[in-house]
Amino acid sequence: MFDSQLNPAQRIAALKSLASDEFDVLIIGGGVTGVGAALDAASRGLKVALVENQDIAAGTSSRSSKLIHGGLRYLEQYDFKLVREALHERELMVSSLAPHLVKPVGFLYPLHEKYRERTYVGAGLALYDVLRGFQRALPWHKHLSEKKIATIAPSLRGDLINGAIKYFDAQVDDARHTLVVARTAARHGAIIATRVQCEELIRDGKRVVGAKVRDLNSGKKITVSAKVTVMCAGVWSDELHEKFGIKPGYKVAMSKGAHIVLPKSAIKSEAGIILKTSVSVLFIIPWADKWIVGTTDTPYKADRTNPVATKEDVEYIIDQANRVLHPKIDAADILGVYAGLRPLVANAAGSTTTKLSREHTVDRPVPGFVSIAGGKYTTYRVMGKDVIDLAVNDLRRIVAESITEKLPAIGADGYFALVQQSAQLAQMSGIAQTTxxxxxxxxxxxxxxxFEIIDADKKMAEPLTPELAYLKAEIIYAVTHEGAQSVDDVLSRRTRIAFEASDGGEAIAATVATLIAPILGWDAAAKKASVSEFTSHLKNERAALDKLLTRTR
Known part of the structure; x- marks a missing residue:
């Protein structure tokens, strides 16, 4: 049987496998599309390897709005197929594929007019509900009066709001979900190796037959043999196509989406809020005991590796939210800021590339090489299926159809029963039920x-910091089971302390380094370097906020 654990020993074994085995499919990119494709291919019985030059979900897939949704704005564009597809995926994730990670969340759509707007928006939300089909994991929308809104959301301005419509979507910790999909792929036999960079493709005539990759930790170069190489590189697609000497059938434009994080006390509401802006929509999203507010949508041409919010991004979000909020939110309330990049795809004129929806495109520019770009987080599973459907044509044999629609992520099995047994689990473990x-x-x-980590050392049941719910055991687990290799991996993606803590996790970075150092074999210098790397990254993330606060003091 295969194991889902990602850790130092697993990584060593993965590197040996990359050097010695021949794969049916080599996947470049460890975002949600890449790991989704790896799971799709592995569960069809194919021999699969995935390489990622940073960490799993290090890019776009850890920097989204954390929503699993159909996309209300697409209804206005009459793209009913895309909305229906996304809502179907949402229902699957909430009900069976990842119910431990994907949760229903209610949103209020504030109304400014008593009659015409209520009729128009209500009709749209009715269609939104109908398009999801017969599955009913989430409640139907409902109309709320002005009086009811004053009770549910006191922070909405009563002088502007004449009621609201409440509807439901879902939310997810995107980085965690991406990691769990990667581990599920490993559980079904996929070889996963992070901090491994693809440097060039190997060709036999015109056909791509593998790639030369480099282990960034050791510097060692590895030749990987594969019948077909699948590139899921998102915003890196254009750069890698050029690097590989391939002329693709599409181009990718980058759009930046910035978000701010606020304490729960900043906005008084029992539900999230969605606001229509002049350019798009703004979400005010419940996130445990905090709010995530965003997003922006601006062209981006700078550093792909570390996109950061600007002072203008933060001001825009605050200004848009404050149109309907009282008291208004202030820059001083902000706990954290983060920004991500959307890969917006446009097909080249006359190309044979297949644009399977307005959101994603698959391409086979040369034999043995397939790529995919665009898309939205919610439809990652469909994207993984679509790109593997095209890739298997290069295998020249009959390959089973995709089964991921019926394949739950690890941790999903038995989740609902365990929720019912949380009191007993608390009693048995001696851990608070809320924990x-x-x-x-x-x-x-x-x-x-x-629990096994805690059983081995009772101190691991202690909170990492009084401010947040994470236990020390979770920090250990991030390295022993989830492939974390740095302080940044732990604080930015395995946990979300980098934007949840009031100081971004700076005060506990050294504690985290001390906890994980023995597992990663670090000496004092390595610990110091990993902490320094994280704090430097954190400083860049929070620079826009610091500028804004300096200006307002």
Whole structure:
């Protein structure tokens, strides 16, 4: 049987496998599309390897709005197919594929007019509900009066708001979900190796037959043999096509989306809020005991590796939210800021590239090489299926159809029963029930692996910081089971402390380094370097906020 654990020993074995085995499919890119494709291919019985030059979900897939949704704005563009597809995926994730990670969340759509706007928006939300089909994991929308809104959301301005319509979508910790999909792929036999950079493709005539990759930790170069190479590189697509000497059938433009994080006390509302702006929409999203507010949508041509919010991004978000909020939010309230890049795809004129929706495109520019770009987080599974459907044509044999629609992520099995048993789990473990709920919503039925770490050292049941719910055991687990290789991996993606903590996690970075150092074999210098790398990155992330606060003091 295969193992889902990602850790130093697994990485060593993965590197040996890359050097010695021949793969049916080599996947370049460890975002949600890449790991989704790896799971799709592995669950069809194919021999699969995935390489990622940073960390799993290091780019766009950890920097989204954390929503699993159909996209209300696409209804206005009459793209019913895309909305229906996304809503179907949403229902699957909430009900069966990842219920421990993907949760329903209610949103209020504030109304400024009593009659015409209510009729128009209500009709749109009715269609939104109908398009999801017969599955009913989330409630239907409902109309709320002005009086009811004053009770549910006191922060909405009563002088502007004449009621609201409440509807439901879902939310997810994107980095955690991407990691869990990667681990699920490993559980089904995929070889996963992070911090491994693809440097060039190997060709036999015109056909691509593998790639030369480099282990960034050791500098060692590895030749990987594969019948077909699949590139899921997102905003890196254009750069890699050029590097590989391939003329693709599409181009990718980058759009930056910035978000701010606020304490729960900053906005008084029992539900999230969605606001229509002049350019798009703005979400005010509940996030445990905080709010995530965003997003922006601006062209971006700078550093792909570390996109950061600007002072203008933060001001825009605050200004748009404050149109309907009282009291108004202030820059001084902000706990964290982050920004991500959307890969917006445009097909080249006359290309044979297949644009399967307005959101994503698959391409086979040369034999043995397939790529995919565009898309939205919610439809990652469909994107993985679509790109593997095209890739298997290069295998020249009959390959089974995709089964991922019926394949739950690790941790999903038994989750609903464990939620019902949370009181018993608390009693048995000696851990508070609120903490048990926190663990179940992060690990699902894999919670027993956290318990094993605590059983070995009772100190691991202690909170990492009084400010947040994370346990020390979760920091250990991030390295022993989830492939974390740095302080940044732990604080930015395995946990979300980098934008949840009031100081971004700077005060506990050294503590984290001390906890994970023995597992990663670090000496004092390596610990110091990893902490320094994280704090430098954190400083860049928070620079826009610091500028704004300096200006307002």
């Amino acid at each position: 048990i709920t926190h663990l179940l919503d992060r690990y699902g039925s894999l919670i027993n692996e956290i």
